[in-house]
Amino acid sequence: MVPGKKSLAVAALSLCGLGNAQQNITSDDYFYGQSPPVYPSPNITGTGDWATAYQKAAALVAQLTLEEKNNLTYGIETTDNGCAGNIGAIPRVGFPGLCLQDAGNGVRATDFVNSYPAGLHAAASWNKTLAYERGWHMAGEFKTKGVQVALGPVVAPLGRLTTNGRNWEGGAADPYLSGAIGAATVEGTQDRGVMSSVKHFIGYEQELYRNPTINDAGEIAIQSISSNIDDKTLHELYLWPFQDTLKSGAANIMCSYNRLNNSYACQNSKALNGLLKTELGFQGFVVTDWGGQHSGVASALAGLDMTMPTGNNLFQPGEHFWGPHFTTAINNGSVPLSRLDDMATRILAAWYKLGQDSPEEPTPGIGMPFDISGPHEFVSALTNEAKPTLWAGALEGHVLVKNDGALPLKCPKLISVFGYDAIAPPQFIPNNAVASDPWELGFEPAFFQLDVLPNSPHIVDAPAIDQVALNGTLSVGGGSGGNAGPYLSAPLDALQQRAYQDNTMVQWDTSKNLTSLGGNRAAEACLVFINAFATEGVDRPGTYDSYSDNLVAKVASNCSNTIVIIHNAGVRLVESFVDNPNVTAIVYAHLPGQYSGRAITSLLYGDDNFSGKLPYTVAKNETDFPAYWHSYGEAPYQEFPQSDFNEGVFIDYRHFDAHNITPRYEFGFGLSYTTFGFSDVQVSCLESGLDTYPSGHIEQGGAVDLWDNIANVTATVTNTGSVTGSEVAQLYVGIPGGPVRQLRGFEKVMLAPGASSPVTFPLTRRDLSTWDVVAQKWELQSGSYHVYVGSSSRDLPLTASFQITTSSS
Incomplete structure (x- = not known):
């Protein structure tokens, strides 16, 4: 450049x-x-x-x-x-x-x-x-x-x-x-x-x-x-x-x-x-x-x-x-x-x-027309067959990152629920709006308000530093990626249904000022629901907001068992309350879709187990991220704004590893109600004397031999706890000349207490190669490749190595 x-x-x-x-x-x-x-x-x-x-x-x-x-x-x-x-x-x-x-x-x-x-x-x-x-x-x-x-x-x-x-x-x-x-x-x-x-x-x-x-x-x-x-x-x-x-x-x-x-x-x-x-x-x-x-x-x-x-x-x-x-x-x-x-x-x-020439294919767009203003012909795509997938999907994307013995809830007689994110929004309807870019709306990019969150049921009425959906639980983000289902299960609704089943009591305060804080000292647990909103067309103004952090602090000051649930549309920092001794559990609930409330209630009460893992790193400070904020047009490029990806391949956990930065929660991290152990790592190379570069013909996806399996890593995962749960076994590889560790395999296994399961991670030529900018090909290097197996990018108890010798060595 x-x-x-x-x-x-x-x-x-x-x-x-x-x-x-x-x-x-x-x-x-x-x-x-x-x-x-x-x-x-x-x-x-x-x-x-x-x-x-x-x-x-x-x-x-x-x-x-x-x-x-x-x-x-x-x-x-x-x-x-x-x-x-x-x-x-x-x-x-x-x-x-x-x-x-x-x-x-x-x-x-x-x-x-x-x-x-x-x-x-x-x-x-x-x-x-x-x-x-x-x-x-x-x-x-x-x-x-x-x-x-x-x-x-x-x-x-x-x-x-x-x-x-x-x-x-x-x-x-x-x-x-x-x-x-x-x-x-x-x-x-x-x-x-x-x-x-x-x-x-x-x-x-x-x-x-x-x-x-x-x-x-x-x-x-x-x-x-x-x-x-x-x-x-x-x-x-x-x-x-x-x-x-x-x-x-x-x-x-x-x-x-x-x-x-x-x-x-x-x-x-x-x-x-x-x-x-x-x-x-x-x-x-x-x-x-x-x-x-x-x-x-x-x-x-x-x-x-x-x-x-x-x-x-x-x-x-x-x-x-x-x-x-x-x-x-x-x-x-x-x-x-x-x-x-x-x-x-x-x-x-x-x-x-795709077989779309079949005479049985529906007419393009036949079921799409939607007119909220009056009657129209309904074409229902709802089926019972989809429900187990909707349910499993909602459950498995929740990530438990802190639990000081607060969870699972053990049939508490009285719980208190707080926070704007606990309730259903006043609007939940399909619409065809698209998020506008902030400069088209006439707002500065970092300071904007949207009256209606497009394609999702939320209204944003907070200033930029408090970018949250204050009027209801966040089940989906905004913009062309959002949609609305046939109903929405909000957390408070699901928790009240649980209280009905258990003959217990729920009290709540979802007002902005939390006027009933005094009453929650008697509660066995206080649940605080907050969110972090994001939409197409606008970058987020930050990764935390003072309003929500203060809300957590207020509840925790009156309740020694405060559990924080965050519906987050991206990385959300928790530094203001993570070390508060009264904050006993934290859940990243992400964007679960229409089963949101039912899913979090089932997890909180232990009917289902947490099994999600973070697909990003949570830092202790914004400055720890290699690229935190968007690029502006700066002289002499105001009319042609530039964003230089100077960090190269070192984004997210690769950056934290390279600079020895301790994250709050690392990539791949997530807790469960049980514990897991790893053992018996083995590496087997399937070929020797490999060519340095792929030589196969091109099909969709690239040279066909890029996908050749040239090594296998196996390990054993054991449920060492007392509850059935699922673990994500993760494989990281240190490729000569590359980042110290890169994810190159993962398998999710469900295990009963005491049960073990083998996991196998096949490694392809592409998995073990780096891009040669001169040859314009993927290069398999001769040298020692280190492998790491465990439950997150920083918890890798099993290590091994293997040698590759290429034909050009």
């Missing part, structure tokens, strides 16, 4: 013959992150299990007119259904069109669907089987509603920025965990015949400046943030989970709003043509995020296949980059016909591969 060097992004923009609103960019001094050009865009080849779908798609494309091919590439808006985006039908050849709809934790903006635990909650479960089942059941609801493309799962943001407003949609600040949960979700979704749209590709790690800022004249005043990422970091962190989802068959990738090394992600030829379609052999299609297209010809040549929406560009009003104008670009030679043919073939191949 050299200041003043001519940006390749500028060169790419000169190709934007259609609708280019950026041709006035002339100064090279604003650019220093460089994105190399990769052209032409590779054609789909039908490798691996895409062969049959590719052949069918190619045959259908050969029958289409130029206009029909073109119509496949751009989304249209319609009042006929509630789909976020639509691809029009081609009745002449029997193509019914496509409905694309949010989001990653359930169908958005409709009724009679479930609100599943959020991505953050799923990551905290550390349960790949549960992630698959969650995807499978959600996909059934998308299908019933006539949705062909489900806009999820989220694997970016990865969580580099601690205060990112969308971390809750993905949730794991580690590429291996994010990739494993994401891949399982894709498999579950697509096994049900619904396309996954894995998002947001790539480097989307902050909300501030995620989109261009428009001035009063309707011109772009500030470009989107540029995520400046070196090649090694890009591969080892941010590309990693996308590669996992591609290996699992993802049919669609959504490109992101931000710029990557100063080239917009949806027209970045290195990212789309080079990484995605060449190196990773992607066979499906790339779609923009809504309003994420900023050029016509350039984005097509760079590898974009579909845009959403075209007719109403959100950030450059009046611009129609493709749509009816795109055929002009084909006819005048600006875009070769072969590029349009490939775009259409990729879209139809994904449609065929």
Whole structure:
């Protein structure tokens, strides 16, 4: 990255013959992150299990007119259904069109669907089987509603920025965990015949400046943030989970709003043509995020296949980059016909591969219309079959981090409940609002208020330093990732139901001033419910708030057994009360979806056991995080804001390990009502004399031999306590020349008291390689590899090592 060097992004923009609103960019001094050009865009080849779908798609494309091919590439808006985006039908050849709809934790903006635990909650479960089942059941609801493309799962943001407003949609600040949960979700979704749209590709790690800022004249005043990422970091962190989802068959990738090394992600030829379609052999299609297209010809040549929406560009009003104008670009030679043919073939191949050409498929968007103002036809996607997954998902994402003997509750005769998060919000309805960016609302980015939290049932009425949903329990975050279920179980409601069953008593005070504190000295336990809110479009103003911390302190000053439950949409610090002797237990309850209250009540009373683990690190201080706050536009880059990922691969626990910083709660940490032991670690290498670099042919997911299993690590987990529980056995590997430890395996096992179970962690070539920026390949190094097995990134009682010798040694 050299200041003043001519940006390749500028060169790419000169190709934007259609609708280019950026041709006035002339100064090279604003650019220093460089994105190399990769052209032409590779054609789909039908490798691996895409062969049959590719052949069918190619045959259908050969029958289409130029206009029909073109119509496949751009989304249209319609009042006929509630789909976020639509691809029009081609009745002449029997193509019914496509409905694309949010989001990653359930169908958005409709009724009679479930609100599943959020991505953050799923990551905290550390349960790949549960992630698959969650995807499978959600996909059934998308299908019933006539949705062909489900806009999820989220694997970016990865969580580099601690205060990112969308971390809750993905949730794991580690590429291996994010990739494993994401891949399982894709498999579950697509096994049900619904396309996954894995998002947001790539480097989307902050909300501030995620989109261009428009001035009063309707011109772009500030470009989107540029995520400046070196090649090694890009591969080892941010590309990693996308590669996992591609290996699992993802049919669609959504490109992101931000710029990557100063080239917009949806027209970045290195990212789309080079990484995605060449190196990773992607066979499906790339779609923009809504309003994420900023050029016509350039984005097509760079590898974009579909845009959403075209007719109403959100950030450059009046611009129609493709749509009816795109055929002009084909006819005048600006875009070769072969590029349009490939775009259409990729879209139809994904449609065929998911079996969506079946005559039994529902009409696109048939179950989506929703009108709160009057009667409408109900299409229910609710089933009894989904309930066990909803229940298990809600339970397993809760993480118990402190327990001084307070839990489980042993049928207390009297409990007191406090806090704004304990009650149901006054509104809980589906809606179609989208979180606006703070500069569009006219507020400073760090000091804002939202009257209504979009797509979730909460109202935010606190100043930025107290960013909480004060009027009700937080079951889901805000923005396009949020949705509402058929009902919401709030904590106080569920606790009162438990008191009814036990013939016990609950008293509560959820007022802002806690006027009844004196009465809780008689309570056997005091439960304090607080939350930490986050939404799309705005980064969080912090990781704690004084109002909630003071609320905890007030209760604890009058109650010697104070239990704090936090519904958090991201990292939440607890330093103001964690060492208070009267605070006897702390639970990170995350975002459990519609079963929230029932789930926490079952856990608090010990009917079910805690089994969640933190998918991020909780620090003692904000300054301990490598990237806590978003980047601003600073001189001389005010119009072209830059975010330099200077920490490289050292985010979250890797950073804490590298700098010997003691966290409050480490990545992978979580308590249970029982205890576990680890023993008998063994390492076996399956091959010797391995090639330094992979040499296999490319299928979707990359070189096929990257996935060869070259070593196994086994260990035994034993339940050493007196309660049945589940433990997440975690494997970390020290790769020569890399971070001291990186997560490279995890398995969740349920064990009765005294029972033991073996766990096996297969290690692939990719798991043990580092990215060689010169060879542009994954490099397996000769040397000693150290392995660590235990219950968190800092509790690793088992260690071993093995030697790898490559053919080039």
